[in-house]
Amino acid sequence: xxxxxxxxxxxxxxxxxxxxxxxxxxxxxxxxxxxxxxxxxxxxxxxxxxxxxxxxxxxxxxxxxxxxxxxxxxxxxxxxxxxxxxxxxxxxxxxxxxxxxxxxxxxxxxxxxxxxxxxxxxxxxxxxxxxxxxxxxxxxxxxxxxxxxxxxxxxxxxxxxxxxxxxxxxxxxxxxxxxxxxxxxxxxxxxxxxxxxxxxxxxxxxxxxxxxxxxxxxxxxxxxxxxxxxxxxxxxxxxxxxxxxxxxxxxxxxxxxxxxxxxxxxxxxxxxxxxxxxxxxxxxxxxxxxxxxxxxxxxxxxxxxxxxxxxxxxxxxxxxxxxxxxxxxxxxxxxxxxxxxxxxxxxxxxxxxxxxxxxxxxxxxxxxxxxxxxxxxxxxxxxxxxxxxxxxxxx
Numbered sequence: 038x039x040x041x042x043x044x045x046x047x048x049x050x051x052x053x054x055x056x057x058x059x060x061x062x063x064x065x066x067x068x069x070x071x072x073x074x075x076x077x078x079x080x081x082x083x084x085x086x087x088x089x090x091x092x093x094x095x096x097x098x099x100x101x102x103x104x105x106x107x108x109x110x111x112x113x114x115x116x117x118x119x120x121x122x123x124x125x126x127x128x129x130x131x132x133x134x135x136x137x138x139x140x141x142x143x144x145x146x147x148x149x150x151x152x153x154x155x156x157x158x159x160x161x162x163x164x165x166x167x168x169x170x171x172x173x174x175x176x177x178x179x180x181x182x183x184x185x186x187x188x189x190x191x192x193x194x195x196x197x198x199x200x201x202x203x204x205x206x207x208x209x210x211x212x213x214x215x216x217x218x219x220x221x222x223x224x225x226x227x228x229x230x231x232x233x234x235x236x237x238x239x240x241x242x243x244x245x246x247x248x249x250x251x252x253x254x255x256x257x258x259x260x261x262x263x264x265x266x267x268x269x270x271x272x273x274x275x276x277x278x279x280x281x282x283x284x285x286x287x288x289x290x291x292x293x294x295x296x297x298x299x300x301x302x303x304x305x306x307x308x309x310x311x312x313x314x315x316x317x318x319x320x321x322x323x324x325x326x327x328x329x330x331x332x333x334x335x336x337x338x339x340x341x342x343x344x345x346x347x348x349x350x351x352x353x354x355x356x357x358x359x360x361x362x363x364x365x366x367x368x369x370x371x372x373x374x375x376x377x378x379x380x381x382x383x384x385x386x387x388x389x390x391x392x393x394x395x396x397x398x399x400x401x402x403x404x405x406x407x408x409x410x411x412x413x414x415x416x417x418x419x420x421x422x423x424x425x426x427x428x429x430x431x432x
Contacts, residue, residue, distance in 0.1 A: 235250045356420060
């Protein structure tokens, strides 16, 4: 291993230890966060204390320059104890990737990244909007300008942990006359916007993400608009980082479910000789979990190899690969958790046991809905009409 590789491995190990400390705190409060549907404030404060919120920011701006692969591992570690905390971390890092990948040429955004690193600011996202049917690449709202100041009013159907964020990155049309697909992404700081709650988040799972709907009203400097069109930001970083980091969270949920099933089988084996009930099912679910892991690892490798090439990031081949990562991850974790529950039986079904899996199952149901699998499959189908499927094991 060369010096650079050794340094990267040491950094990743240090980050994993810090994430493990955060995960222990997140796990302590995971059940009350879920039951009360409240923001996982203890876990987020621990992320700040461990300086994980700035880990992706380049070193020259005060961060650690962590890769998406390293961050996906941290998402998995957090996901094994509290999926809501892990998802907050993942969504923050997804927004941060837009700044890191597309804001480096802007003085304002470079200074903002320095401030994130210094103050450990939490970023939220306002990309949803009433009336667009979940289509990320369409906006109804538009920026209005007066000199160097821009104004925005947006009816957002969900801003995850919006009431707890230090800044919100918001999509909109670039100006009042722009087409619905002519979008920009703008950073609004906490003292630059007001939120009026319109929808209360009371969901089946991921309850701690507090994804309320808000009427957003903001005023900012025009310099806070990211310099690249949102179409490029979405294609080259946001969608890929979303699919990969969300998958890291979902893998963490599934991995903990399998770990609980394994503990159940081991406990049964101690009590009676021979092959305990559930042992064969455990072997089967272990192979399913490995398939999810392989899918994510391959997706991360594709992304890391493509990062330096904007044309490759914008290609159909890349988009199809990232879509397939998301679809496979989101669809495979539910059968895995169901399998684990069959192994654990009534003790997995009950709340409050060492083998309880109800929260895992409810949180996992969000996976197919966060950017609907139906929408992603439709987009992939359209691309495959004009593009040959990649069938190589090496490419």
